[in-house]
Amino acid sequence: MVVRVRIPDIVRRGQPFDVRIAIQHVMETGYRLDHSGRTIARNVIHTLVARYDGVEVYRAELGSGIAANPYLQFWITAPASGVLELSWVDDAGVAGSERVPVTVRD
Amino acid sequence: MRARPVACWLLAAVVAIAGCTVVDAGGDNGGDAGGTLATAAQARPRPLQQGSAFAPASLRALQADEFENPGMLWVARGAKLWQQAEGPDARSCASCHGDARSMRGAATRYPQVDRASGRLLNLDGRIMQCRSERQKAEPLAWESEPLLALGAYVAFQSQGLPLRPSIDGVARPFFERGRDRYQQRVGQMNLSCSQCHDSNWGRQLGPETISQGHGTGYPVYRLEWQGAGSLQRRLRSCLSGVRAEMFPYGAQEHLELELYLAWRAEGLALEAPGVRR
Structure with missing residues (x-):
């Protein structure tokens, strides 16, 4: 599972900044059939959570309507330097996470 | 019952018109399917335009954003x-x-x-x-x-650099076979690559604008595939589209076509990973 996360080079104390994340994932809808006509089991990243120094700051619940290789962008603020931890889990139970250190400037 | 012959005539007229259209489409191409090209200059579309130039603005933006580009x-x-x-x-x-x-x-x-x-x-x-x-x-x-x-x-690593393949010396026979195959009508629809990508680029095929058929963005991320694929996968899609037999991956036919396409796109900037519909 390839993951790319990006935050701005400079983060100001208390100022909103954007977090961008792209995850390589099939996001199988559960509506498709294989060559024998059997349903291909749904496998999407159903939950993605962002925590800043352990405090939940963002949560997304995804479903079949999200395309493969989901890309999300959201805005948060940071009161002080810390670590942003992104974690997610799919229907097959495969979980992933990524830690991004954030340095806050005045 | 008297109306019936009239209807038949109408049908015959429609068939005749449709038949003419098909003949005309072949005529645009110089009628040299499988034959020689008049000059090298005629074989390249003018002006040369990237595949992305035919994509909708939203897709071009997706490709241009280095982070958002799924490729x-x-x-x-x-x-x-x-x-x-x-x-x-x-x-x-x-x-x-x-x-x-x-x-x-x-x-x-x-x-x-x-x-x-x-x-x-x-x-x-x-x-x-x-x-x-x-x-x-x-x-x-x-x-x-x-x-x-x-x-x-x-x-x-070569993004933004112009294509400059060599078609001289040992590469020449491969190039010539690729060029001939590009002009060869294939499949149940009896179409050559050239009939879409030389004679009709810029025109609509259903919702799609026909591109000049350059492979500068490959490997490419296609929304239809929900993933990345090679130029050979794209060529197979084209062959399937004209209801022709697809070449297997790595086949000599693919490679020769790829060389011809590279020569045809010479000077265009490489834009991999491209994003296409």
């Missing part, structure tokens, strides 16, 4: 694989080539003839050869995810 996930995986030791001697791509920036310009010269074997190789073929002959590692399969990732990573 960059394959580039990112390729960067990891570049460093990964493989085979009995635990060699990575980086062991020989060092930083991948040394590959800048390499992708603009493919397909090319391998001096040792005399075979025509595209970039994927070269990576596969490196892997089995130099790294002595488990061979990579055509169109496999690791191969697409490495191909995307190496091609990405």
Whole structure:
């Protein structure tokens, strides 16, 4: 599972900044059939959570309507330097996470 | 009952008009399917336009954003694989080539003839050869995810550089066969590549604008595929579209066509990883 996360080079104390994340994932809808006509089991990243120094700051619940290789962008603020931890889990139970250190400037 | 012959006449007229249209479409092409081209200059669309020029603005924006471009996930995986030791001697791509920036310009010269074997190789073929002959590692399969990732990573190093393939000397016979195949009508729809991509580019085919058929964005991320794919996969889609038999991955027919396409797009900037519908 390839993951790319990006935050701005400079983060100001208390100022909103954007977090961008792209995850390589099939996001199988559960509506498709294989060559024998059997349903291909749904496998999407159903939950993605962002925590800043352990405090939940963002949560997304995804479903079949999200395309493969989901890309999300959201805005948060940071009161002080810390670590942003992104974690997610799919229907097959495969979980992933990524830690991004954030340095806050005045 | 008297109306019936009239209806038949109408039907016959429609068939005749449809028949004329088909003949005209062939006529645009100079009627030289499988024959020789008048001059080299005529074989290239003018002005040359990237595949992305025919894509909707939203897709062009997706491709241009270095982070948002989903093809960059394959580039990112390729960067990891570049460093990964493989085979009995635990060699990575980086062991020989060092930083991948040394590959800048390499992708603009493919397909090319391998001096040792005399075979025509595209970039994927070269990576596969490196892997089995130099790294002595488990061979990579055509169109496999690791191969697409490495191909995307190496091609990405040449982003923005103009294509400049060689079609002289040993490459000439390959080029000529590719050129002839490009003009060859195939499939149940009896269409050649040229009939869409030389005679009708810029026009609508259903919701799609027909492009000039340049492979400068490959490996490409296609929304239809929900993933990355090679130029050969795209050529197979085209062949399937005209209801012709598809060439297998790595087939000589593909490679020769790829060389002709590279020559045809000479001077256009490489834009891998491209994003297409």
